[in-house]
Amino acid sequence: MDAIDRTLLALLQEDATQAYSALGKAVGLSAGAAHERVRKLRDAGVIRRTTIDVDPAAVGGGVLGFVMVESSAWMGESGGRFAAIPEIQEAHVIAGSASVLVKVRTATTEQLQDVLRRLYEIEGVSGTQATVALETFFERPVAVNRVNTSAT
Amino acid sequence: MDAIDRTLLALLQEDATQAYSALGKAVGLSAGAAHERVRKLRDAGVIRRTTIDVDPAAVGGGVLGFVMVESSAWMGESGGRFAAIPEIQEAHVIAGSASVLVKVRTATTEQLQDVLRRLYEIEGVSGTQATVALETFFERPVAVNRVNTSAT
DNA sequence: TTTGAAATTACAACTGT
DNA sequence: ACAGTTGTAATTTCAAA
Numbered sequence: 078m079d080a081i082d083r084t085l086l087a088l089l090q091e092d093a094t095q096a097y098s099a100l101g102k103a104v105g106l107s108a109g110a111a112h113e114r115v116r117k118l119r120d121a122g123v124i125r126r127t128t129i130d131v132d133p134a135a136v137g138g139g140v141l142g143f144v145m146v147e148s149s150a151w152m153g154e155s156g157g158r159f160a161a162i163p164e165i166q167e168a169h170v171i172a173g174s175a176s177v178l179v180k181v182r183t184a185t186t187e188q189l190q191d192v193l194r195r196l197y198e199i200e201g202v203s204g205t206q207a208t209v210a211l212e213t214f215f216e217r218p219v220a221v222n223r224v225n226t227s228a229t
Numbered sequence: 230m231d232a233i234d235r236t237l238l239a240l241l242q243e244d245a246t247q248a249y250s251a252l253g254k255a256v257g258l259s260a261g262a263a264h265e266r267v268r269k270l271r272d273a274g275v276i277r278r279t280t281i282d283v284d285p286a287a288v289g290g291g292v293l294g295f296v297m298v299e300s301s302a303w304m305g306e307s308g309g310r311f312a313a314i315p316e317i318q319e320a321h322v323i324a325g326s327a328s329v330l331v332k333v334r335t336a337t338t339e340q341l342q343d344v345l346r347r348l349y350e351i352e353g354v355s356g357t358q359a360t361v362a363l364e365t366f367f368e369r370p371v372a373v374n375r376v377n378t379s380a381t
Numbered sequence: 382t383t384t385g386a387a388a389t390t391a392c393a394a395c396t397g398t
Numbered sequence: 399a400c401a402g403t404t405g406t407a408a409t410t411t412c413a414a415a
Binding site: 094125138143 | 230235238241242243244245246273274275276277278279280281282283284285287288289290293295305307308311312315316318319320321322323324325327329330334336360361362363364365366367368369370371372373374375
């Protein structure tokens with residue numbers, strides 16, 4: 078994991094369709110060498126997968142909400158219950174008064190309310206505190222150009 | 230945007246490296262037809278880009294925090310100030326008591342604290358309320374298999 | 382790093398609805 | 399006109415020297 082690897086990651090985050098020859102040129106390497114580096118990053122799990130970025134509004138996810146879920150019980154094993162709600166894009170166990178923070182995308186605020194209803198059906202959930210996003214400044218991939226602390 | 234398009238989106242979210250022949254087979258179309266549909270989804274902006282999913286922990290982003298940023302002024306034009314902090318992965322203007330919700334990834338909690346310091350340097354920011362994620366249940370792409378409301 | 386074969390993409394012209 | 403099929407040339411991938 079040196080500076081070249083991080084540059085490759087940043088370039089692929091921007092556009093994963095570009096050819097290895099272009100990647101190699103950008104970092105001063107041959108296409109084969111760039112290819113080999115990317116293969117190793119994949120094997121090491123640094124690159125989890127190649128995917129597409131879909132416009133949420135185009136697939137019925139124009140309303141973005143965050144919900145603080147309060148609980149009266151240990152929620153550490155409840156991940157599957159949250160994952161069963163497709164509108165939930167992320168779910169994190171958090172420190173603090175609430176127990177779980179979820180990120181929700183729906184087409185309408187009515188559907189967001191319905192997600193709250195389904196959240197209450199999960200055992201241990203004792204309350205929710207929902208916030209609607211009025212505007213998204215940005216959503217971007219993890220920054221890779223930073224002093225590294227862990228990893229190979 | 231019919232059912233086949235949504236299936237193609239879901240397949241590409243899972244693995245954007247697969248060949249059009251495989252995509253076509255999965256939806257009962259020829260490789261050329263699948264290619265044409267994906268091209269149109271790209272042109273329409275439904276597919277914003279092809280990218281890689283990088284493991285945050287491998288690039289110094291093992292600590293995940295959410296920060297509610299309170300403000301004493303209109304924050305609608307401050308997006309650039311937040312974007313200038315690379316550790317911030319997302320920033321949303323929200324309804325409610327706080328003004329902006331940001332998602333932050335750092336290597337350590339000390340670095341998270343330093344992000345808070347930099348947030349206070351943004352004009353109008355009057356307070357922050359940070360929460361650390363103890364565990365991430367899941368983070369996944371937007372669900373595409375849903376009744377569509379907008380779009381072509 | 383370079384090479385070369387295999388696979389894939391991108392782009393035709395064509396067909397049917 | 400529109401969406402899909404088939405065929406083909408140009409790239410690209412990927413393993414091996």
